Amino acid sequence: xxxxxxxxxxxxxxxxxxxxxxxxxxxxxxxxxxxxxxxxxxxxxxxxxxxxxxxxxxxxxxxxxxxxxxxxxxxxxxxxxxxxxxxxxxxxxxxxxxxxxxxxxxxxxxxxxxxxxxxxxxxxxxxxxxxxxxxxxxxxxxxxxxxxxxxxxxxxxxxxxxxxxxxxxxxxxxxxxxxxxxxxxxxxxxxxxxxxxxxxxxxxxxxxxxxxxxxxxxxxxxxxxxxxxxxxxxxxxxxxxxxxxxxxxxxxxxxxxxxxxxxxxxxxxxxxxxxxxxxxxxxxxxxxxxxxxxxxxxxxxxxxxxxxxxxxxxxxxxxxxxxxxxxxxxxxxxxxxxxxxxxxxxxxxxxxxxxxxxxxxxxxxxxxxxxxxxxxxxxxxxx
Numbered sequence: 001x002x003x004x005x006x007x008x009x010x011x012x013x014x015x016x017x018x019x020x021x022x023x024x025x026x027x028x029x030x031x032x033x034x035x036x037x038x039x040x041x042x043x044x045x046x047x048x049x050x051x052x053x054x055x056x057x058x059x060x061x062x063x064x065x066x067x068x069x070x071x072x073x074x075x076x077x078x079x080x081x082x083x084x085x086x087x088x089x090x091x092x093x094x095x096x097x098x099x100x101x102x103x104x105x106x107x108x109x110x111x112x113x114x115x116x117x118x119x120x121x122x123x124x125x126x127x128x129x130x131x132x133x134x135x136x137x138x139x140x141x142x143x144x145x146x147x148x149x150x151x152x153x154x155x156x157x158x159x160x161x162x163x164x165x166x167x168x169x170x171x172x173x174x175x176x177x178x179x180x181x182x183x184x185x186x187x188x189x190x191x192x193x194x195x196x197x198x199x200x201x202x203x204x205x206x207x208x209x210x211x212x213x214x215x216x217x218x219x220x221x222x223x224x225x226x227x228x229x230x231x232x233x234x235x236x237x238x239x240x241x242x243x244x245x246x247x248x249x250x251x252x253x254x255x256x257x258x259x260x261x262x263x264x265x266x267x268x269x270x271x272x273x274x275x276x277x278x279x280x281x282x283x284x285x286x287x288x289x290x291x292x293x294x295x296x297x298x299x300x301x302x303x304x305x306x307x308x309x310x311x312x313x314x315x316x317x318x319x320x321x322x323x324x325x326x327x328x329x330x331x332x333x334x335x336x337x338x339x340x341x342x343x344x345x346x347x348x349x350x351x352x353x354x355x356x357x358x359x360x361x362x363x364x365x366x367x368x369x370x371x372x373x374x375x376x377x378x379x380x381x382x383x
Contacts, residue, residue, distance in 0.1 A: 015050050015053050015054055016054060016069065018047075018050055019047050019050050019051060019054075019069075022043055022044065022047050023069060023070055023077055025040055025043070026040065026044070026077070026152075026154055027070070027074065027075040027077065027154065027156075029099075029154075030075050030097075030098045030099060030154040030155065030156040031074050031075060031156045033097055033156075033359065034359040035099045035132040035134050035357050035358070035359050036099070036101070036132055036357065037352070037354070037357060038352065038353060038354050038357065041101070041130055041132065041354070041357065044101055044103070044130075044152065045103075045129075045130055048103050048104065048150075051079060051103060051150070051152060052081075052103070052104070052150055054067055054069065054079060055067045055079040055080070055081040055150055056081065057081055058081055058082070058083050061185075062083075062180060062182060063082065063083055063086040063087055063088050063145075063180075063181075063182055064080040064081060064082040064083065064086070064088065064145075064149075064151075064180065065079075065080060065081045066078055066079075066080060066178070066180050067079040067080075067081070071158050072158075073157070073158075074156055074157060074158075075098075075154060075155065075156045075157070075158065076096075076153075076154070076155045076156075076158035076159070077152070077153070077154050078152075078153040078154075078155075079150065079151070079152055079153070080149075080150070080151045080152075080153060081149070081150050082105065082107075082145035082148065082149035082150070082151070083145070084145060084146075084147045084148050084149075085144070085145065085146070085147070086144065086145060087108075087142055087143060087144030087145070088142050088143055088144075088180070088181035088182055089142060089164050089165065089166070089167075089181055089182050089183055090110070090112050090119065090140055090141065090142045090164070090165040090167065091140065091141070091142065091162055091163060091164045091165065091181040092138075092139065092140050092162060092163045093135055093137065093139065093155055093159055093162060094159025094160060094161050094162045094163070095137050095159060096135075096137060096155040096156060096157055096158065096159040097134075097135055097136050097137045097155070097156065098135050098153070098154045098155040098156050099132045099133060099134050099135055099153075099154055100132065100133040100135060100143075100151050100152070100153050100154075101130070101131075101132050101133075101151065101152045102127050102128065102129050102130065102131065102133070102149065102150075102151050103129065103130075103150040103151060103152055104129060104148065104149060104150040105129065105145055105146060105147055105148055105149030105150065106126065106127065106128055106129070106145075106146040106147070106149075107126070107127040107143050107144065107145055107146065107149060107151070108124070108125075108126055108127070108143070108144045108146065109124070109125045109126075109127050109133065109141055109142070109143050110123070110124050110125075110141060110142050110143075111123040111124075111125070111139065111140065111141045111245070112140040112141065112142075112165070113140070113242060113243075113244070114197050114198055115258055115262075116197065116262055117170075117193050117194040117197040118170065118193065118197075119140065119165055119167065119170075119193060122242070122243065122244045122245060123212070123222070123243075123244065123245030124212075124245065124247070125212070125219075125222065125245065127143070131219070131354070131356060131357065132357055134223070134226070134359060135155070136226070136230070140165065142181070160176060161174060161175055161176035161177070162174075162175055162179065162181070163175070163196075164179075164181060164182065164183060165193075166183055166190070169190070170192060170193040170194075171190040171191060171192055171193065172190065172191045172192075172193065172196050173188050173189070173190055173191075174189060174191065175188070198240070203238065203239055203240040204238070204239045204240070204264075204265055204266070204267035204304050205239065205240050205241075205242060205259060205264050205265065205266050205267060206232050206233075206236060206239045206240070206241045206242070206266075206267055206268040206270070207241075207242050207244070207255070207259075207266055207268070207269050207270065208225050208228050208229045208232070208241065208242065208243045208244070208270045208272070209225070209243075209244045209245075209246045209252065209255070209269075209270070209271050209272070210222060210224070210225040210243075210244075210245055210246065210271070210272040210273060211246055211247075211271075211272070211273030211274065211280055211281060211282055212245045212246065212247045213247055213283075213284045213285065214273065214274050214281050214282065214283060214284060214285065214288055215274060215285060215288075219356035220341045220351070220355045220356050220361055221272045221273060221363075222245060222356070223341075223355070223356055223358060223359075223360070223361040224272055224312075224341055224361040224362060224363050225243050225245075225270075225272050226243060227359075227360045227361055227362065228243075228270060228272075228362075228363075229241050229242075229243040232268070232270075236267075239267055239268075242255075246273075246282060247282065247283070247284070248282050248283055248289060249282045249283075249289050249290075249291060249295075251282070252282065253299070256299070256300070256301055256302070259302055260300060260302045264302065265302050265303065265304040265307070266301065266302055266303050266304060266307055267304045267306070267307055267308070268307070268308050268309075268310065269301070269303070269307070269308070269309045269310065270309075270310045270312060271309075271310070271311050271312065271313070272312045272313065272363055273312075273313050274313060274314065275311070275313030275314045275315060275316050275320070275339075276290055277319055277320070278290050278291055278292055278293060278296070278320065279291060279296070279311065279313075279316065279320045279324070280311060280313045280316070293323065296323070296324070296327055297327055301328055303328060303329075303330050307330045308330055308331045308332070308333070309324060309325075309328070309330055309331070309332045309333065310332075310333045310334075311324070311332070311333065311334045311335070312335065312339060312363040313334075313335065313339055314335060314337070314338045314339045315334075315335065315336070315337065315338070316334030316335050317333075317334030317335055317336045318334075318336065320334060321333065321334030335365035336365060337365055337366055338365070338366050339363055339364070339365050339366070340363075340364060340366055341355050341361045341362065341363060341364075342361070342362050342363075342364045343358060343360065343361065343362070344362065344364075345362045345364070347364070348364060348366060
């Protein structure tokens with residue numbers, strides 16, 4: 001049975017009835033752990049005026065309002081109307097997953113990960129209207145509206161509570177009840193970051209990095225990196241999997257420096273992106289960057305004794321993989337020809353006109369050839 005979590009006016013009930021079938025369809029997608037496809041997104045966009053009329057305006061001190069459209073035992077559906085230029089605090093979703101659809105406005109999202117006992121930004125993404133934002137149960141993020149904004153949120157199962165992270169005080173607030181993603185007024189229990197940070201210092205690291213904002217495809221790289229991270233975590237429970245968005249070369253070096261200073265070792269390094277002669281490119285369309293051979297040779301990467309490197313980028317096997325294997329003394333994998341996104345891991349399967357809306361994407365080499373370079377010896381592994 002569906003429960004309406006507020007008491008709309010007669011007009012509001014009529015508007016809610018008009019979007020009921022749409023909410024049913026979106027709810028089924030959220031329950032399956034997916035994001036909506038192009039047809040359902042088109043229906044959602046067409047219903048934007050009706051949805052906007054159901055969203056109340058935020059209070060003066062809140063970054064957004066919360067208008068609950070539906071809560072049952074399977075899903076929570078909420079509309080958020082944002083104050084221009086305001087953002088929420090870093091937060092999780094109480095163990096729930098789902099997606100957010102920006103209905104109007106552009107948003108800037110930051111994703112966070114633990115660096116020892118500190119919460120650090122691991123990725124910054126611009127989110128446009130109509131493109132769904134996937135949310136996993138493990139995600140910690142915040143969002144800021146560029147101007148006026150309206151977002152539709154679906155979470156499954158409904159969360160009983162959430163954690164909001166106070167970066168200034170390095171403390172967590174565990175909130176139960178009808179709270180938004182901001183630090184509420186009044187007295188609330190606070191827990192130091194040190195008491196909630198994962199205890200994983202002894203585990204080897206599998207690091208999945210993906211380049212952002214270089215030419216096209218960066219949003220697809222983010223989906224592919226998240227897919228890879230989830231599957232590696234399931235396959236390697238003995239390791240800590242870290243997924244990072246890398247805009248500039250400095251981001252890559254900063255992550256390596258943190259790992260080295262904290263005494264961590266890399267079991268597997270995966271880097272997803274565009275590539276040239278000297279390896280994956282960083283930077284933006286205005287100023288692309290990539291490491292020179294000299295910069296690679298001067299770099300320290302804390303590989304484990306049996307460490308491996310995987311470069312999921314175009315033509316990385318021809319020159320770059322043997323060079324990297326020679327410099328760092330680790331088995332290195334690269335793609336022999338061009339690289340593209342696919343909905344299947346074993347072969348190319350077209351991801352459609354909105355690949356970034358897919359819940360899973362894989363980076364594959366076309367026509368399916370990869371090359372493994374062992375340090376000190378050259379051996380081809382044609383797949």
